[in-house]
Amino acid sequence: MTALEPQRSGEIRIPRASPISQPFWEGCDRGVLPYQRCDSCSKANFNPVYICRFCTSKSLSWHESAGLGTIYSWTIAWRPQFPSFATPYAPIIVDLDEGYQMIxxxxxxxxxxxxxxxxxxxxxxxxxxxxxxxxxxxxxxRGVMFGE
Amino acid sequence: MGHPYQNVAIAAGFNTKQARVLEGHTSLSIAIEAALGVMESAGLTPADVDGVFGEFAMDLTYSLGMGPVYASSPGIGGIPAILDAANAIAAGHCKTVLLAGGGAGIYTDRSAVAPWTRVSHEFVLPFGMFTALEFAFIARRHMTMFGTTPEQMAQAAATIRNNGHVNPEAVFYGRGPFTAADILSSRMVADPFHLLDCSMTAEGGCALVLTTADRAADLKLPPVYIHGGGVDHNGPSYQFPPSFDLRGASPDSPPNGYVGRRAAMRSFAMAGVQPSDVDVCELYDPFSFEIIRQVEAFGFCEPGEGGEFVTNGPMGPGGALPLTTDGGLMSFSHGGGTVQLLQRVIRATHQIQGLCQTTQVPNVDLALCSNGGAGALFNDVMILGRTRP
Structure with missing residues (x-):
């Protein structure tokens, strides 16, 4: 049994946000999980997009996910991407209840x-x-709930 | 109208020495060695070449003093570049095409995973992703849907690694033999993948020459013909969740979990053959599970039957359908970039030409080869043949 914990290293270099993705990261700073929904076909899009990949509409609005979902697929990393990552860690694909997936x-x-x-x-x-x-x-x- | 590639042939394929490290080489220098080697094999000189395709198209054109030539598909490689070259020959843009790949001096910081396995993307990198984890997502879904087991995946890895074990040209020559139990007892890397379920990292170069069927008949080696080909891509690799259920807008298109099915169906239709007509499969083997997935996607068996197919079926030990006979990415070589993509096509070419030093399948009429996998959102297919289509 090995406990899965958040990464603690300050050495993880996260790529800069783009103008398209900036609202997502700003939401995370406020403790909410934003995603885009198409105003035309009403489908959820994620990663953040310029155009709806389901109907090509450019009319997209940001919404806040309730942050609830189901594990669609998972793995456990015992070898890290970079040494700055502590192992083990558990990458997942999440099915968000609002109808989109994220890693x-x-x-x-x-x-x-x-x-x-x-x-x-x-x-x-x-x-x-x-x-x-x-x-x-x-x-x-069991385990610990991690807050901000 | 005849077959689209009736006047196109692969004249030769060539691998340089492959090794964990090729001291003193760059990716371009080893690609140049491969280009020289393949021209020698075919009996050609740079002056005979009027088309250069693939990852090093521009560099090779200048380095070998070949311009002006028809150069295209720079930066890409593998099956799409080969089909681009075949299309250009079929259209009459050029008569003799050189196509080379190489990887050396790329993977130097061994504390991290190989550079080509990790993309610096804001929705991927923060979660520690690299290719083994991306492909594990796909394998996990298949395990959940069909009950596919780590033992079945391990057998596919053992079969391929044993082909490398006996191949003196493989980087991991003599490292076996392996049983499925040996694979399962190696350390866990990306659950369900153990170390020996994963491709290795190495350095090396390789190259191909394509030309007209008429010209190929006058060169040193027996011509190999393109009977079928298809390209299936769902987007950029390693930026989005590699979902088994990812789909495009077309309701009839297969999900990403069966990416490659459309490419395979088009390849078989172009060739006028069925999976049961194939003599040898040189499948791309980034991770053990991808073999199980590809035999299902390509129609060698039904969805959910791939695990049985690679253990007790035609691709299992003693089965009639040989798999990745040089040892593949797991044991032969994996140079990063496009070199290991081209090497599947080169091995299929050598099988038809009867040039394999080890695991030569007798009298190969049709060889199927592939590139990519569902974890990378693409899977391309080619069917090569001995006779002119």
């Missing part, structure tokens, strides 16, 4: 507990110069 990391439980279909909610954590949206099990049986 994140699961924290606040043990490696053996991760499974497809696990209900999770977002939690924010300061890493280097950025507030990262992580996810944690909705019903925590």
């Amino acid at each position: 994140s990391n699961l924290v606040g439980c043990d490696t053996e507990e991760v499974h497809v279909g696990m209900r999770i909610s977002t939690c924010f954590h300061r890493v280097a110069d950025r507030t990262l949206p992580y996810f944690t099990p909705l019903e925590i049986s």
Whole structure:
């Protein structure tokens, strides 16, 4: 059993936000999880986009996700991308309840507990110069809830 | 109208020495060595070349003093560049095309994963992503949907690594033999992938010459013909969640989990053959699971049957359908960039020409080769043949 925790290193160099993605990262700084919804076809888009990939409309509005979702797929990294990442960490693809997917990391439980279909909610954590949206099990049986 | 590539042939394929490190080489210098080697194999000189394609198109054109030539597809490689070259020959833009790849001096900081496995992207890098993790997402979905097991993946890896074990040209020559249990006992890298489920990193160069069928008949090696080809891409690799269920706007298109199906169906239709007609599969093997996924995507078996296909089926030990016979990215070489993409096509070419030192399949009429995988949102296919289409 190995506990999954947020990254603590200040050495993780996160690429700069673009004009398209800036509202997402500003939302994370405020503790909310923004995403875009198309005004024309009403589908959710993520990563942040210039044009709706479902109907090509440029009329997109930012909304706040409730931060609730389900693990669509997962893995455990035992070898880090860079040495600045502490292992193990658990990359996940999240199915957000609003109807889009994003890549994140699961924290606040043990490696053996991760499974497809696990209900999770977002939690924010300061890493280097950025507030990262992580996810944690909705019903925590053990482990720690990480706040900002 | 005849076959689109009836007057196109692959005249030769060539690999330089492959090694964990090729001291003193750059990616371009080893690509130049490959270009010289393939021209020698075919019996050509730079003066005979009037088209240069792929990753080093512009560099090779200048370095070998070949201009002006028809140069295209710079920066890309593998099957799309080869098909671009074939298209240009078929259209009459050029008669003899050189296409080379090389990787050396790229992976120097060994405390991090290889540079080509990690993209500096704001929605990927902060979560520690690299290719093994991207492909693990795809494998996990398949395990969840069909009950595919780590043991089945491990067998695919063992089969390929054993082909490299006996190949003196492979970087990991003599490192085996391997059983599935050996793969499973290597350390975990990206659950469910153990170290030996993953491709290795190395350095090396390789090159191909394509020309007209008429000209190829006068060169040193037996011509190899392009019977079919297809290219399936869903977007840039490693920037978006590599979802098994990612789809484009067309309701009929297969999901990303079966990327390559459309390319394979087009390849088989162009060739006028079926999966059961293929004599050898030189499949791209970035991770063990991708073999299971590709045999399902390409129609060698039904969805969910890939695990059985590579263990107790035609691609299992003693099966009738040989898999990635040089040892692939797992054992032969993996230079990054485009070199390991081209090497699958080169191996298929050598199988048809009967030039393989080891694991030569007798009397190959049709060889299928592939590039890419669902974790990278693309999968390309070519079917090569001995006879003129």
